[in-house]
Amino acid sequence: MQPDSQATRRSAGLGRERRLRSDREIREGYRQGRRRVGRLMVMWLRSGENASLRLAVVSSRKVGNAVARNRARRRLREAFRRNRHRLAGELDIVLVARRPIVEAAADEVETELLDLAREAGLLKEDKK
Secondary structure, eight states, X not given: OOHHHHHHHHHTSOOGGGBOOOHHHHHHHHHHOEEEEOSSEXXXXXXXXXXXXXXXXXXXXXXXXXXXXXXHHHXXXXXXXXXXXXXXXXXXXXXXXXXXXXXXXXXXXXXXXHHHHHHHTOBGGGOO
């Protein structure tokens, strides 16, 4: 692997600094009450200290067994990772998986994520 492609892969990843990891900050996002609801996910928005398009992904037992919950979280993380460059704003995002995501295609997940981001005013093309 060439050094350039490795650096590109790393910059496109979802490293520790791009994740919302504190339970306190996730609960703060819920308390602020700004959310967008879709068929596959619920997008909660958190503003405040250190907010910088970081991501947290949550899936409850309502989604299914452990395998289904992990698949749902992977799909949400990947959809966000692939489209993060299209988002702008000083907000953190908490994505909560809903049961239908387990059966949804990857492109459906990405489309819904972008639709919810557009509603929230997070898409760069809408900022102009």
